[in-house]
Amino acid sequence: MLKTLFENQPDKPSLYCYALRTTPTTVSIRHPNVQVDASRRRLSLSPLQRLRRLIKENDIHVLHCHLPRAMVFGALLKKLYFKNLVLILHEHGDIFEEKSLLPFCYRRMHSLANRIIACSDTAKRLLTQKAGVPPEKIQRIYSFVDTRAFNEIKLMGLRTDERMMAGLPRSTFVFGFAARLIQRKGWQEFLEAARYFKD
Helix, strand or coil: CHHHHHHCCCCCCCCCEEECCCCCCCCCCCCCCEEECCCCCCCCCCHHHHHHHHHHHCCCCEEEEECHHHHHHHHHHHHHCCCCCEEEEEECCHHHCCCCCHHHHHHHHCCCCCEEEECCHHHHHHHHHHHCCCHHHEEECCCCCCCCCCCHHHHHHHHHHHHHHCCCCCCCCCCCCCCCCCHHHCHHHHHHHHHCCCC
16 A cells, blocks of 8 residues: 555655564565664664654654554654644554454554544444544545556456466466455455355
8 A cells, every 4th residue: 555655656755654664574665755664673662763853854744654553653753742743543454353452552542643544444433442432533444456556457467377377277267365364354254255156
C-alpha cells in the first residue's frame, strides 16, 4: 500500500516514510524521502528521537501510523512534543488477535488520535467493542489494489508462467490467495471453500 502511494508521487517533497526497523521481508520503495531505521530490536525506543527530529526539521503536520509499534510512537510524539500534530492511526487487523495488548493501547491512545482508519467494518466494530474507541472517530477505508499493476492483461502472462512452473496445463483452474497465511486472514476457510470447485 505504502509502496504504491509513494512511487506514484515520486516528486512530492512533503511526503515522508519512516520504517521503524529492518525486517527479512523489507520492501524497497523508490522515493527520495524513505528511511529505514537501523534498529533491529522490535521493542527499541531508540527511533523516537530520530522521528522527533524528522518531524521538526521537515515541519510535518500530519503523522499517519501503520501497525501497533508505530501507533504507540505516534501517540508518544504527539503527547510529549507535538500537541498540534494531526495523528492518524491505521488499524490493519491486529485488533482481531486474541492475546494482543492492542486494545489496552488503543484505550490509552485514541484520545490523542484525530482519526482512526479501520480496514473493514468488522475491525471498526472491534475497535469500539474491545478498545472503547468512539465509532464517530473511526473511518472505514478498504485497502486498495493498484489496477495499473494488477490488471487482466498484465496478469495473463503471470498466470501462464505460474502454471508452467507448477507443471499444470494452461486450462487448469487455479485458486489464488493474496494475504499472509495467518488465522485471521481466513486461509483455512478459503481452502475448505476451494474443495467444492476442485472437480
